[in-house]
Amino acid sequence: MQDYLYENNIDKFPVAMAYVPWQKFDKMFDDLEKAYCTGTIFPELDKPFTGRRCV
Amino acid sequence: MGSNKEQLLRDIGIVDFVLTELTLYLDTHPFDRNAMEYFNHYNRIKHQMEKEFSMKYFPLNTGMAESNKEWRWGMAPLPWEGVCG
Numbered sequence: 719m720q721d722y723l724y725e726n727n728i729d730k731f732p733v734a735m736a737y738v739p740w741q742k743f744d745k746m747f748d749d750l751e752k753a754y755c756t757g758t759i760f761p762e763l764d765k766p767f768t769g770r771r772c773v
Numbered sequence: 774m775g776s777n778k779e780q781l782l783r784d785i786g787i788v789d790f791v792l793t794e795l796t797l798y799l800d801t802h803p804f805d806r807n808a809m810e811y812f813n814h815y816n817r818i819k820h821q822m823e824k825e826f827s828m829k830y831f832p833l834n835t836g837m838a839e840s841n842k843e844w845r846w847g848m849a850p851l852p853w854e855g856v857c858g
Contacts, residue, residue, distance in 0.1 A: 743798060743808055746791075754787045759794045 781826050785833070788819045 731737065743760060747753035756764055795812040802808060827837035831849035838846035 741798070741802070743802070743805065746795075746811060750787050750791055754790050759791050760798070 778826075778830050781822065781829075785819060785822045785826060788815055788822065791815050792819060 741760070741762065743762070745761070746759040747756070747761060747764075750759075753759045758764055792812065792815055795808055795815070799805065799808050799812060823833055823837055826833060827845075832838040832846050835846050838844075840846070
């Protein structure tokens with residue numbers, strides 16, 4: 719489950735393919751109530767939709 | 774964490790949500806020690822809360838249903854009881 723570094727392997731990535739960077743997790747939300755209402759415990763996944771574009 | 778029944782039940786649900794999130798993450802990151810520590814921590818907390826709830830009110834699962842005078846699992850209210858009035 720290694721993440722192939724995109725920067726220095728750019729030529730090896732075929733076109734027309736989607737790539738999702740590997741989630742790196744360090745600290746989760748302390749306030750569990752807020753995390754529950756937000757819908758995730760991972761700050762890096764907290765991406766509220768703001769009507770035009772994600773933050 | 775809350776004390777009365779509704780609050781304790783809600784808190785158990787929130788900790789259960791945290792464990793579900795961590796489980797999903799660990800399924801794809803099986804060697805992430807940091808995440809495992811978080812999981813172990815909240816897993817113990819959830820068990821304590823469930824035990825407390827079971828002693829104070831009624832068992833939430835049959836694993837908590839040790840009984841002597843009456844069969845506590847069977848006597849527990851059904852989840853929908855008293856909800857639709």
